[in-house]
Amino acid sequence: MDQEQRQAILDHWHTLAESMPSNDMTNSLITEGILSPNDLQEINAKETENKKNTTILTKILASVSPDCYAIFIDALRQIPNKNSRLADMIESRFKKQASADYRSDASKSKNLSSAHKRQTVDQLDKLPKKCSRSMTQEHRKMLIDKRILLTQKCQDQILPIYEYLLGTNVITSYHKQTIESKSTAFEKVCTLLDILPERGDRAFDEFCKALTNFKITVENFNTGVDFEDTRKDTDVTQQGSDSGLIHANQQDEDDISQYFFDVAEHLEEDWINLKLKLDNAGKIEIKNIQDKYKKNYDQAYEFLEQWLIIYGENATKKRLIGALKAIQRKDIADKIK
Known part of the structure; x- marks a missing residue:
């Protein structure tokens, strides 16, 4: 070690x-x-x-x-x-360090040496995502927006869906074991949906294909999807080492979930106060979270995930920082600026 x-x-x-x-x-x-x-x-x-x-x-x-x-x-x-x-909490340290090293070097010079570029790519390849390309924000948002419908429609076919994804190397045998450890079909679908964003953009394409193969249709999700066009569009945005890495960094900055580890770890019981600020509509049940998890860290993280899923594009970094300051946790807010 x-x-x-x-x-x-x-x-x-x-x-x-x-x-x-x-x-x-x-x-x-x-x-x-x-x-x-x-x-x-x-x-x-x-x-x-x-x-x-x-x-x-x-x-x-x-x-x-x-x-x-x-x-x-x-x-x-x-x-x-x-x-x-x-x-993920432990390994997030290496992801942050690799991204910080790249941004620091890029600010000093726009003309990085080829060797330095390769070194940066190697660093990012070692991150815990275990996929060659992160899922686009558009596809992440579609998974969030359609989560309820997907959960409802996939329960009866969850077994063939994850077996298909295993066969196409989208998920691993470990992921399969994690899914199968859940006691209900609902929990199994939710677990799969949690896994997909970290398995790369191909995971989205293959998931849509699985839905189509097993006659599951979710309006405006897997209807009329041209997978090759989607792949070509993604490739165009990532041409060149510099532009690809910068594009990935921009996606990381837009993905508010990257801050959830740090926030959850330091919030402790204050996650309830944060919930009262962020969940004005009262859509998230405190008792359900407390029944599901006993530790403050897990409760806080579960709340943040539910907040992101339920509020979608309204769950922004700006709102999170504002709410943290409002509950007198500027110490945490400063960590995610």
């Missing part, structure tokens, strides 16, 4: 200690040989979940295995009902 990876864990130590389910983590880490049976005995002897997780994290940092960090991240991604949030 290198120093950056160690620091990424240390930066989120409190949230990890509070939110990790120790049993799930120890099972995965023992299977992969990171923890020993003696380690498990020591962990289980701790009185509280927080103390157990603190012991796990301490042993992770002390491990000499070169694969320890990757195995730890994979274990986090396998936690039921967490939707990879904890892993």
